[in-house]
Amino acid sequence: MSDRAGRCLVVVGAVGLAAVVAGASCANIIGVDGDFYEVGASGTGGAAASSATGTAGAGGASSTGSAGQGGSTGGGGQGGEAGAGGAGAAGGSVPIVWRSWEVVSDGGGARVTGGGTTATIELYQSVSLTDLSIEAAFNQYHVGPHPDAFNHVETYWALNVSSNAYPYGGKSTVDRGDDTGETAMPMPLGVRDLQLHPPNVDKLVVMAFVAPVAASYTASDLAVRRVHDLGGNASLVLHSPCSAAGLVSLQAANDRAWVVSAQSYALGSLSSGDRICFGVSRDDSYAWDAVEVSWTITADP
Secondary structure, three states: OEOOOOOEEEEEOOOOEEEEEOOOOHHHHHOOOOOOOOOOOOOOOOOOOOEOOOOOOOOOEEOOOOOOOOOOOOOOOOOOOOOOOOEEOOOOOOOEEEEHHHOEEEOOEEEEEEOOEEEEEEEEEEOOOOOOOEEEEOOEEEOOOOOOHHHOEEEEEEOOOOOOOOOEEEEEOOOOOOOOOOEOOOOOOOOOOEEEEOOOOOOOEEEEEEOOOOEEEEEEEEEEEEOOOOOOOEEEEEEOOOOOOEEEEEEEOOOOEOEEOOOOEEEEEEOOOOEEEEEEEEOOOOOOOOEEEEEEEEEEO
């Protein structure tokens, strides 16, 4: 705005500091054509001015929720640099995503990391066909390939150390999409999947995801396939809690094709330490029932 002498009065920031500037049009000062760079950022050591469109100065608040360095651009001109420490008025938590093919299995156990947060993976034999709580933990680690070569698995945990190392849970030795007879692969290709083999009793091999943080959880991208063309069917089930009724069951046949669920499964609010259980059962004989499994778990804190 201008005073009676035709000079322009510039108001800087929310605190109402004013300066009278001569020799330029008001339009130029406000920044329509960029001759004057202004609007709402504090200088070095300055007060925490509030910016309508940019980031806040030290301790200041930004209406767009962006904090830290980098001031706003004032109507075509370049804004001043804001200090660190501003707090956004808007914002929210970022979901954490874990993917099965990123599970690490080694002598220290099994685990998966997403968004910098690591979750423990427990491998064990279930109490029954319907109760996926733990009966017997897999406590024998095998670093090399399984002695029965059809399994295509290594770095696996099993219930025993003999050549009959079943049931087990570990990592596939073959990239997704590259195995013999493999079809209908979900994306992405080229990853190494988790592999499980059920016991020869009416119980399941279980891979339990232990929630590392309290949050609302969702399971999605469920998929399963048998890795061999001999034998019968095997099924992947999802339970949460582990002792509750199953939410879904996917049956894999000996055609070695992937069976994929397009649904997402809301698991509700879980506390740190709660478990999401994926189990694989023999549907008839357990012979040749090595299966690859895939899933995504998302937590919204």
